[in-house]
Amino acid sequence: MDLSSLLPSFQSGALTIVAFVVALSVIVAIHEYGHYIVGRWSGIHAEVFSLGFGPVLFSRVDKRGTKWQLAAIPLGGYVRFKGDANAASAGADDDVMTALSDEELRSTMHGAPLWARTATVAAGPLFNFALSIFIFTAVVLSQGVVGDKLIVGALRDLPTSDYALQQGDIVLGINGVELPSGEDANASRAFQDGLPKTSVLDYLVERDGDEITVTGPHFYPPYVSQVAPQSAAFASGLKEGDVITGVNGQAIHAFSELKSAVEGSDGATLALDVWRAGTVNAMDLTPKRVDEPLPEGGFHTQWRIGIGGGFAFEPATEAAGLGTALSVAVARTGDIIEGSISGLYHMITGAISSCNLSGPIGIAQVSGAMASQGSADFIRFIAVLSTAIGLLNLFPIPVLDGGHLVFYAYEAVARRKPNEKVTRVLMTLGLLIIVSLMTFGLTNDLFCP
Structure with a gap:
């Protein structure tokens, strides 16, 4: 056996483990710090702040008497407050509590006023949501937002390059049809579906104050802008920047043609022609059944290969104010919460497959996949996972x-x-429920398609 052939698999496995540990550690640290700091503000003394479980690798005691420690098993963490019988604050240590004075009892979790205990416990999940909002806000501030006018930014690398569309052009219409408002999703979808399925279209643009008609690539080409983890596309090696130029021997020029071919495949393997940096390669993909949320609520099941599309160019962005960025971040976090609750409800009612619930292996695989696509995708994944863990708690x-x-x-x-x-x-009983859910998720990781 050629041991060098095992290197890519080893590297991928190592990245998955490291990414999972990093993501989980960040989220757990923020969650437990929420408990700790609000407890401290509320007059409740924390004896131990632990990142991880098991044997202690490193520890130090601060001036307030709190022991900060790093443990060997990086799959969680806890804050043990004064008087707790265990790390879960599931009960009081009677021997300790009976030896305390009234003043000392006030600094324990079990002797503190109800408001202090409530605030301390609620702070963990709330800090998870705050982390998500912080990350999404930072992303919007760094990337900016698309303005009211659709301005051509960086042109994508596409097979067809013989056109006159330029960076800085303001797109007004395509093939004689006025460009609809980006806020009207239905009109935008109808506009894209109505475009001719050709590689080159006529763009009406504003350039240097004049309205002119120039040639440009298909407005919504079969360009791969993102690859979903645990998808057929990811497993087959499709990458961001690829362009799918053919399906089952039939040339395609629009993303809608690819979408129709996948949805109509009934799960049959598709033979794709994939253009990558000037070279066309053959690739076989077998679509998967996916339960997708609907804008109006609920879910529908469809065949998917797990890629996202986009315009033939990167839309130019403008700087976003803090208020706008914060508003977008809160909305995104709310959407994740709403989608998670809806998904769980529909799994319980049997409307969608219970395979949508992932366990630790599935989450680790997604962590590695997102890390492999770059730090920006990985950081956004941490935001999504932080919201999910906050909601679960x-x-x-x-x-x-x-x-x-x-x-x-x-x-x-x-x-x-x-x-x-x-x-x-x-x-x-609660512990049994948690163990059962973890076992169920792990079973899904191992046996769901």
Whole structure:
């Protein structure tokens, strides 16, 4: 056996592990820091802040008496507050609590006022959402936003290069049809679908204050702008920047032609002609069934190969203000939350496949795939995963933050804490639920197509 042939697989596996550990560590650190800092502000003392579980690799104690440690198993973390029986704050250490004075009890999680405990527990998920909003805001500020006018930015590298469209042109219309507003999704879709399926089109543009007609590539060519992880395209080696010029021996010039071929394949393998940096290569792809969210809510199932398209050029952007960037970031985070809740609901009702729920292996694979596509994609993935983990922790399952908040809500209404024996039983039940969900996700990772 040629050992050098194993090197790419080893490198890919190493990247997957490293990317997963980095992503999870960042998200967990932010989550636990939320618990820690709000607890500190609320007068609750943290004895241990641990990133990871198991044997301690490194530790130091700060001036406030909190032990900060890095543990050997990088699959989570915890903050143990004064008086906690365990890392999950599932109960109080009776031996410790009985030896404390009233003043000392106030600095424990179990002796603090209800408002302080509630704020401390809720802070973890909220810090996850804040991390997502921060990342999305930074992305918008760095990349800018497309203005009201569609201005040609960088031209993409396409097979057809004999055209007069130039960077800086303001696109007004194509083939005699006025360009619709970018805010009208239905009109934009109809405009793109109505364009001739040819490699070159006539563009009406504004250049140097004059309106002129110039030739340009198809407005929406079969260009690969992004490749989804765990997709047929990713598995087959398609890359960003590829252009699919043919399907099953039939030449195509528009992304809509590729989309129609994939959706009409009924899962049959497609023979693609892929143009990459001036060379055309043959590639076989077998579309996968994918459950996709609909704009109006719900899902529909369709055949997909897992690529995104785009214009024949990069639209020029303009600087975004902080308010605009923040608004976009909050909206994106909200969309992730809404989509996650909708997806879970439709899985429970059987409307979509339960294979949409990934376990640790699936998340690790996506981490590696996004890291392999560049730091920008990986950072955006961290934002998405941070929102998902924050939302998961808010589910009303004992052991999770959401379960604790339910107990606190009961305490607020009943004016007394839940029965300790009942709480322990519910905590055990919650742990079983979490283990079952993890096992189910792991099974999906191993056996779902």
